[in-house]
Amino acid sequence: MRPCKRLEIVIERSQTHRLEAALKAAGVSGFTVIQNAGGSGDRGYRRADDVTDTDENCVFIVAVEGDAVLEQLIAGVRPILKRFGGVCLVSDAQWLIH
Amino acid sequence: MRPCKRLEIVIERSQTHRLEAALKAAGVSGFTVIQNAGGSGDRGYRRADDVTDTDENCVFIVAVEGDAVLEQLIAGVRPILKRFGGVCLVSDAQWLIH
Amino acid sequence: MRPCKRLEIVIERSQTHRLEAALKAAGVSGFTVIQNAGGSGDRGYRRADDVTDTDENCVFIVAVEGDAVLEQLIAGVRPILKRFGGVCLVSDAQWLIH
Amino acid sequence: MSVSFLSNLTSPALLFFFLGAFATFARSDLDIPNPVARFISIYLLFAIGFKGGVALSTSPVSAEVLLSLGAALLLAAVVPIYVYVIVSRLFSTANAAAIAATYGSISAVTFVTATNYLDRIGITWGGHFVAAMALMEAPAIVVGLFLYRRATGAGAEMEGERTSVSELLREAFLNGSVVLILGSLLIGWLNGEEGLKELAPLIKAPFAGMLCLFLLDMGLVAARRLRDLSSADSSERSPPNLMMLVSGIALAVANGSVGLLLAHLIGLSEGDALLLTMLSASASYIAVPAAMRLALPDANPGIYLTMALAITFPFNIVIGIPLFHYLIRLLIS
Amino acid sequence: MSVSFLSNLTSPALLFFFLGAFATFARSDLDIPNPVARFISIYLLFAIGFKGGVALSTSPVSAEVLLSLGAALLLAAVVPIYVYVIVSRLFSTANAAAIAATYGSISAVTFVTATNYLDRIGITWGGHFVAAMALMEAPAIVVGLFLYRRATGAGAEMEGERTSVSELLREAFLNGSVVLILGSLLIGWLNGEEGLKELAPLIKAPFAGMLCLFLLDMGLVAARRLRDLSSADSSERSPPNLMMLVSGIALAVANGSVGLLLAHLIGLSEGDALLLTMLSASASYIAVPAAMRLALPDANPGIYLTMALAITFPFNIVIGIPLFHYLIRLLIS
Amino acid sequence: MSVSFLSNLTSPALLFFFLGAFATFARSDLDIPNPVARFISIYLLFAIGFKGGVALSTSPVSAEVLLSLGAALLLAAVVPIYVYVIVSRLFSTANAAAIAATYGSISAVTFVTATNYLDRIGITWGGHFVAAMALMEAPAIVVGLFLYRRATGAGAEMEGERTSVSELLREAFLNGSVVLILGSLLIGWLNGEEGLKELAPLIKAPFAGMLCLFLLDMGLVAARRLRDLSSADSSERSPPNLMMLVSGIALAVANGSVGLLLAHLIGLSEGDALLLTMLSASASYIAVPAAMRLALPDANPGIYLTMALAITFPFNIVIGIPLFHYLIRLLIS
Numbered sequence A, B, C: 001m002r003p004c005k006r007l008e009i010v011i012e013r014s015q016t017h018r019l020e021a022a023l024k025a026a027g028v029s030g031f032t033v034i035q036n037a038g039g040s041g042d043r044g045y046r047r048a049d050d051v052t053d054t055d056e057n058c059v060f061i062v063a064v065e066g067d068a069v070l071e072q073l074i075a076g077v078r079p080i081l082k083r084f085g086g087v088c089l090v091s092d093a094q095w096l097i098h
Numbered sequence D, E, F: 001m002s003v004s005f006l007s008n009l010t011s012p013a014l015l016f017f018f019l020g021a022f023a024t025f026a027r028s029d030l031d032i033p034n035p036v037a038r039f040i041s042i043y044l045l046f047a048i049g050f051k052g053g054v055a056l057s058t059s060p061v062s063a064e065v066l067l068s069l070g071a072a073l074l075l076a077a078v079v080p081i082y083v084y085v086i087v088s089r090l091f092s093t094a095n096a097a098a099i100a101a102t103y104g105s106i107s108a109v110t111f112v113t114a115t116n117y118l119d120r121i122g123i124t125w126g127g128h129f130v131a132a133m134a135l136m137e138a139p140a141i142v143v144g145l146f147l148y149r150r151a152t153g154a155g156a157e158m159e160g161e162r163t164s165v166s167e168l169l170r171e172a173f174l175n176g177s178v179v180l181i182l183g184s185l186l187i188g189w190l191n192g193e194e195g196l197k198e199l200a201p202l203i204k205a206p207f208a209g210m211l212c213l214f215l216l217d218m219g220l221v222a223a224r225r226l227r228d229l230s231s232a233d234s235s236e237r238s239p240p241n242l243m244m245l246v247s248g249i250a251l252a253v254a255n256g257s258v259g260l261l262l263a264h265l266i267g268l269s270e271g272d273a274l275l276l277t278m279l280s281a282s283a284s285y286i287a288v289p290a291a292m293r294l295a296l297p298d299a300n301p302g303i304y305l306t307m308a309l310a311i312t313f314p315f316n317i318v319i320g321i322p323l324f325h326y327l328i329r330l331l332i333s
Ligand SMILES: Nc1ncnc2c1ncn2[C@@H]1O[C@H](COP(=O)(O)O)[C@@H](O)[C@H]1O
Pocket: A010, A011, A038, A039, A040, A041, A042, A043, A044, A045, A046, A057, A084, A085, A086, A087, B029, B030, B031, B032, B033, B061, B062, B063, B064
């Protein structure tokens, strides 16, 4: 197992493509997206079960190795979060190498 | 980035409102809910893909700062878990401030 | 709260039963599965919103206590990941005992 | 009898139920996504409710109607009591109470399948039985919990906060499916034939087909639970399988018979008698388990839910309906 | 008037809307899963678009048709301007611009409910109004943003990268629902009566029933937002509730009246006049909020989205439609 | 020819496919949620299966029926072999085997679109071809894997545990869609005209419309994959695009021609010949990829799945069907 950083990014579903672009730009090719999440934050309450499709979040889980990539990724993610809201949590994890 | 605690709470979907109330009571306004999870535990196997709508879990992800809030939140969550089952995992994380 | 290991395993949805078997074999009876995830990795881009049902991931969250179980679980998970792809992240967490 | 048996067994609805069960046991990956199943069940409740309401609106609320509703409520109140007395010998107090509530309540899909059975062989039935069905969903929950509290001393389910009665009543009477059926019934009643003309292409024409799709899913789900059951022995909390199997069938037969006798007593027509019987024989796997999870977290869904869904439901739609229909015919002639 | 009022209030569609609202306020767990709601709304847009296109294909593109489309575009361009002027006194610039865009655009379900209202009382309407509806979805977005930029100096929404105009136009004119309606319209227009014969069993027959199911969900959703609204006061960002309530209704009445006058001016038929009026009176809760989230992240959806969805929409389908229909009748006679 | 071409291109089904493709390329956010797509595909398989079964029940199992089924199985066994021989020159062994299996199998939606094409121009076809379709889903998987093992020496896919043959056969023959089609076919066959009367309002009337909605989604999905393809060059594992494009079309033409000749040889009617041809020309993007992921994890879905879904499928429904129909007419006259 190799040490890595685990990023967890919650963002509005309609901004998925933006975040994916940021990941690509940072040279990150591996990530997981969990659709259909709701939540609550500065921008108020969001229901995943809503007719207005704008009102839904998704959760990105990204494992990256090396601080360089991490820095680059964060640099790419921050403006998106600044603009559209959401959260990004970073934690340490072990990556099971297969 | 600021250090924070990441709570991950798995609970029966039908108890969502209870947990949201507990969060509010603890003064936590920010959280994410992932719907449509299945799982298995002391109360047996749960299928998210089931006609009986009772048989579904959801996953709360909550980032909180400060032990005071954490304590309060845990105090509010524990009885719910005690009564309806589920799990709550707490870990350290870095909160990307935007 | 008791210290535990938190495993997060992303795997192709169609392999769910395999992973559940591996969990059972390792004597792990408690886990959560989040359905309907997409993602991207060595095996290319996967859309959860696809007519070809093969193209979907799911995320397992497993909290385990004790290194023995962890070792056994990893031993069971690795070959599955090797064969079908996916990732497994292991991190430290606190388990709220109720 | 063999005739109605066969015509039932070979009805598309039943065959699709078998197809679903086969798929699961054959380990096929056939699967009806949850939202699809939800859509079909919403459709079925919406349609049966509206049609029942229209039927009510055309026939003045007669004494027979009130008698039927009364009988339905009586069953909902009495059945859980004797069920509890019986099963409390076999299961823990909490589980016994949960089973009592489950079997005192009803299964909407069993009811719908019974109406479908009657429609196919051209026997009429009263729309007010849709109301009866909706009324029977909830009361057993209250009775079951009352029995539990009596047996254990009030507040024994104290661990964790206690369920306030008001909260429980809401859970029971405002369960989504109850509201949807009663609401549609009321709306159908208000709109009458006029409204039916408007909605018939959705709620009448495709009904039989939608039921097939839903029973396909029920077959998948019921079989899955049966499989879990037989493979559960390894786990600590494994429920007493054989006991569940036997009780699940015995309760269906017993409750059905009680319903049948009551129907005969108040002289219901052939179709109506079968419906009351099947309501009594069926067990809830949606409204009640939801309430039980709340009120009796100690009760094990692996027992009461599995019994209702994987044992009693299949028994009723496959054997129960034609069997009780046969008995009703005997009684009538 | 009371007649059309009543016939509207007691129409299945409206009653199911009330049922949904009741379920929420009674804290029932009745719930239409998101994918189900999406399916029904896709169906409604697909069906109304196709039917509109067929209607267009049968009636040659007359001057009246062009006049109607022109009037629709005019409303979409003018309404947001005066709305902005009015509400900018009550709300922040960003919120005012978002509200202007929201009310300049339209609500497809309100439109569909209006057509359903006309069909039920047997008043004809022109298929080209489906095109008018689709055309009115987007322009207000551009107007709203333009107003905002004028008020704040271009690029004030700079924090974070700025939304490129092209990006915004795409978001506005290529919004999923716009594409689906216009696409279905075009396809219906190309296929004409022939195509309708082919698809009628899906897009015509069950339409009224599907609308009922969708309004049931709208009732749930609108009531939920109203509840959130009244319980939101505790939070920091709680919006000025009363002001929202009043403006939501006032804007519906004002915009509807403007539309009505314009319809009268260009001498539209009874049915067409009502449709133009309701398009003007209705506010968008899908296309526009999506674009606003992108263009004006500072605007609070808790204000403009809630106003459109929880206040203006119910007002329009319950009171607005029969009210404006009554006024149109007065003007005509 | 131009006629049938046009009538095909302007059929609602095709136009909705184009609408979906347009929406994707125009970067519209139009999207059919996964459960909705699943519902529609379940509906299509359920309906086509049942209708086919009823058709079978009405026509006694003649020699021609058996001949058709035999021809179908023959194609399913032979096509993958020569396909493998050809493409193994262009792609890695694993990918070649996966492509062979994919093109040896069939695409249910292509088949349904072909039947829709025939129905629209009033050409009859035999219900037993639904059975033929179901039978053709699986065999190619086994052939493909056999070829792979022969080429690499058994167990070359050892890394990770090896797929037991039984496991693979289950995956192949018990794939959800296969079970649903064959099951519905059997049930339709058992119920005959009687059952059809019961279910027609669901499985017949709205069929054409549901196909439109599904093709709308297929347009979205296929175009997405084409886009991914053209933008994939940056990534390491980018597949050889042009080669995929060419092979995807060439294989459709080649396999279709083989099917056509076989159909002519055994003297099938115009409609049946077209169906056999399109089954042969079409490639699987559900059953086979699922099995390949399991059996040949080394094969890259970005190649075989994209070829089947984004190249061969559109080619077949847009050009293939009318083209081969034209050729069949030439042969017949
Ligand atoms: N403290 C938090 N913990 C977890 N998720 C959060 C938190 N705050 C916000 N979120 C998520 O991020 C989304 C947008 O947050 P905001 O921009 O603050 O409205 C919310 O809808 C939540 O899903």
